[in-house]
Amino acid sequence: MLTFHSEDTKKRQAKTELHAGELVAPFECPERVDIVIDRVRKVGLGEIRSPDAYGLDPVLAVHDRRYIEFLENACDDWAAAGFKGEPIPSIWPTRRLRDDVIPANIDGRIGYYALAAETSLCLGTFAAAQASKDIALSALDHVMRTGEPAFGLCRPPGHHAAVDQFGGYCFFNNAAIAAQHALNNGMKKVAILDIDFHHGNGTQDIFYERDDVLFLSLHGDPRDEFPYFLGFADETGRGKGEGFNVNYPLPSGTDYATWASTLDDAIQRIAAYQAEILIVSLGVDTFENDPISSFKLKSEDYIDCGRRLKALGIPTTFLLEGGYAVEEIGINTVNVLTGFEGT
Template sequence: MRIYHSDATKARRARTELDGGQLVPPWECPERVDMILAGLREAGVGEVFSPAEHGLAPVLAVHDADYVDFLASCWDDWRALGREGEAIAWVWPTRTMPGRRIPSCVDGRLGHYALGADTSICAGTFEAAMASKDVALSALDHVLASGEPAFGLCRPPGHHAAVDQFGGYCFFNNAAVAAQRALDAGLSRVAILDVDFHHGNGTQQIFERRSDVLFVSIHGDPMTCFPYFMGHADEVGEGDGAGYTVNYPLPEGSSAEVWFHVLEAAKERIREAGCELLIVSLGVDTFAGDPISAFTLASEDFTEMGRRLAALGLPTLVLMEGGYAVAEIGTNVANVLGGFEQGQAAKRG
């Protein structure tokens, strides 16, 4: 399996996250990339390729242009005010203050475009987000050209990024950008299967009124898990997209047995929809040792995950989402990709 990676994805090194009432170093950090690459090398999975540059056009096919301009200029605007810390939103439009106009000052724009106070903007944020979507698109180009699977080691992740909102460490929605590019290349319907512990609210929001992308997510119940306000089972899409959003919220502490049972239901829905491409938003934060999640999968379960994903028999693009800086992150990613290759071999045999 080809692996796409760029060191430019590590340009963002945020120092600040609001967690439990304290400002702490973010769980999402550049070291994750090195840990994953080390795990892939140790397991002998795949060959690493550098991505090509794809510019902003694929991003603007999914994201609001003013939002993209904000991300490009935010850090410079923030620093121009003489501030030493990182740019963090601290006031938002609310139910009683709906915010019908976008403020001109950077503090107001941060509140307009931010999902929450968990994600700061720092030097290198825009550059890393650009590199991350290039990784995703280059991996997609290989899948479309060859029919063979590919893994995009995206960082920052993307599935919390909506049309015009960032958060959850996400700025550009890599899976959504890739799905739109695949449709523009002539595919009729694409499946995005999000297996991250946290619901992909951004991906759902981007496609919830469309039937050309089936969004399926297995995640922690939003009644108790971030991002809290999206991802319930009765959210099934709207208008033309009715029936093309499928959410499987699971309680904290869910076991591998429960998780795999739901995965089979998710796979059946993908088969029924007649999808021509599978994009996997891969979060390995379903691991029992992940510091900010609450499922109980073991490392060997990720091998089985890969095997079962391969059983769908679809051209497959795997993109990195969550899974945080614990010693097993590289092993867990390598197990998914290795398991996928095993599943492909078994299907051919």
């Protein structure tokens, strides 16, 4: 299987994350890329290729232009305002406040565009997000051109990034950008399967009123898990999109037998939809030792996951999302891919 990878994804070198009331080193760290690519090489998964450059047009096809301009300039604006440290949001247009006015002050503007307070910005964020979406698009183009599977080693991840919001370590929604690119290049039916531990709220937001992308997400119950305010089973789409959004919230402690049975249901829905191409938001934070998740999958379970996805017989693009048990992220990610390959 071809892997797309760029060292530019490591330009995001954030120092701070707000976690459990403390500022800590971010769980989403550059070392994740090195560990996964080392595992790709160790098992001989296949050729590793640098991505092509696609510019911002594919990003603007799914994200708000003012949001993208904000991301590009936020760190400079923060420094110009005289603020110290890394930009972190501190106020939001929540209930009882207006959300139709974008603040001029960078402190308010960060809150306007932020999903949550845990994700700081840093000078390399925009460049890393650019590289990450280039990886996703290059992998997708390879799959569309050849019918062969491909793996995009994306960093930062993308599935929490909504039309005009960042958070959950996500800035550009790589899977959504790739799906829209597929539609713009002749595909009629695209499926996105999100198997990250956390709900893909951003992907749902982007496609919620559309019937040309089937979105399915297996994740921790949002009553107990981030992002808390989206990802419930009764969210099934709106308007033309009714029935094209499928959420599978699962309880803390879910084991592989239960998770795999749920995956089988999602696979059956994808087959019934007759998707022409499948994009897998591949998070391996479902692992039993992940530091910020609560499912109980073991490393060998990811091999079987890959086998089940292969049985669909659909051209498939894998894009890395979460996974924060850093020592095992390479094993677990590549196990899905080798299971899919049958190796």
